[in-house]
Amino acid sequence: MPPDTPQDAATLAAAGRELTFPLALPIENRLLTLVQPLRVLPGKRIVGEGDWAGQRALTKLFIGAGSKRHYQRERAGVDALIAADIPTPQVITSGAFAGGGYYLLTEFLADAVSLAHVLATAPASAATLARLQDACRLIGQLHANGLEHHDPHPGNFLCHQGHVLIIDGDAVKRSPAPLAPASAHANLALFLAQLPLRFEAQSGALLDAYARPLPPAATLTALIAQARARRLADYLKKTLRPCTLFDVWHTLRRFTAVVREQSAALASLLDDPERAIAAGTLLKNGNTATVARVALGERQLVIKRYNLKNLVHAFSRAWRPSRAWHSWREGHRLSFLDIATPAPLALIEERRPFSLGLLRARAWLISADVPAPSLAERLAALPADAPPPAEAEALLTLMRTLHTHRISHGDLKASNLLWDGNQIVVIDLDAMTQHTSATRYARAWRRDRARLLANWPEGSELHQWLDRNLPEGRAP
Structure with missing residues (x-):
């Protein structure tokens, strides 16, 4: 079917992933053109950039079985955000279209980037911390209004012209205000669990921005660890089955x-x-x-x-x-x-x-391919016996992160660590293991630590520096 031929929900659902863009749909006596996809759930949902009679719109099409239920949930979530005065893209129009489908058009923020993109591309700067504080502030507003975003990952926060907005109304659930403490704390932990560990030092500033009652620090730490473990397990399962990613x-x-x-x-x-x-x-x-x-x-x-x-x-x-x-x-x-x-x-x-x-x-x-020298080559080329500040910080950050997550490499020689400009890249993962047993991890970490130290003579300044600064064998 030519891409400019008007289509209906049944046709789109039957096409699965085999969709040809642009797509044309008659909406409210006007033609909606879906220019390019952003996300496709085959037979269920299509999200993309649309043009509705000359107006750019973020377009969500709900198709297939359960389309009405999913549309109503999305619309109800967006309406709840708007009613609570929580920043979210404004609704342009919504309704049903031919073939049993539903549509929701919201304003298209052309220069917006997700918070996930900011975290992936920007350093741990004051500007990045400010955006994270904005996100925590919005989560606090949600909870104060009896709302809970069940999928508060950084990709569901948009940074636009110095402000942060929340998206994905389908994940917003309403409860009596304010949200019950147990639910609020678990939801906050779910967001914090998805932030890079380099922001742990700024956790106090993030919790201050949340501006809601908090559980004891040990309780919140445990909730974050549980949320991180669940998300990781779910993600690893996805790597071995057909899905969006x-x-x-x-x-x-x-x-x-x-x-x-x-x-x-x-x-x-x-x-x-x-x-x-x-x-x-x-x-x-x-x-x-x-x-x-x-x-x-x-x-x-x-x-x-x-x-x-x-x-x-x-x-x-x-x-x-x-x-x-x-x-x-x-x-x-x-x-x-x-x-x-x-x-x-x-x-x-x-x-x-x-x-x-x-x-x-x-x-x-x-x-x-990462065309970079090994850590051994990098340090051998430098005049100092101890690592320069950049290399030292990168190495210690890597080791602490592995240690925090109880990950052993299994062959931690310096040739399996590459120096890539401003970070250390880990390669040769054949024997890598994330341990649930503290005892087994402690043994494995001691072996990793000894293997890394063995790259340099025992009496050398570099060996001694590493021995002083690397985490000990006790499991976190």
């Missing part, structure tokens, strides 16, 4: 997971990773792994193939997730926790057809 398919011969927005660009590598390795620059060619840097247009990527040394090794690996699977998961764990690592882009596992696709064979991991 990931494209996953499983056949008798192969299991593939890829970051959805990279799926089209990586198609040739996913189809034949061996051909890409053969054409690339070999970085390592060992018994257990082969690593190559490959060109994809103007991008440089790294493909790591996890080899099977012999028949016994192949048999032992067939029954459990591959090391590529493990590295894929741990890479996304680190990214989720705001710990720098080469972006994991795709996972491929060969499967044995006779086992109905259950038994594993070789595996590949495709990740972004």
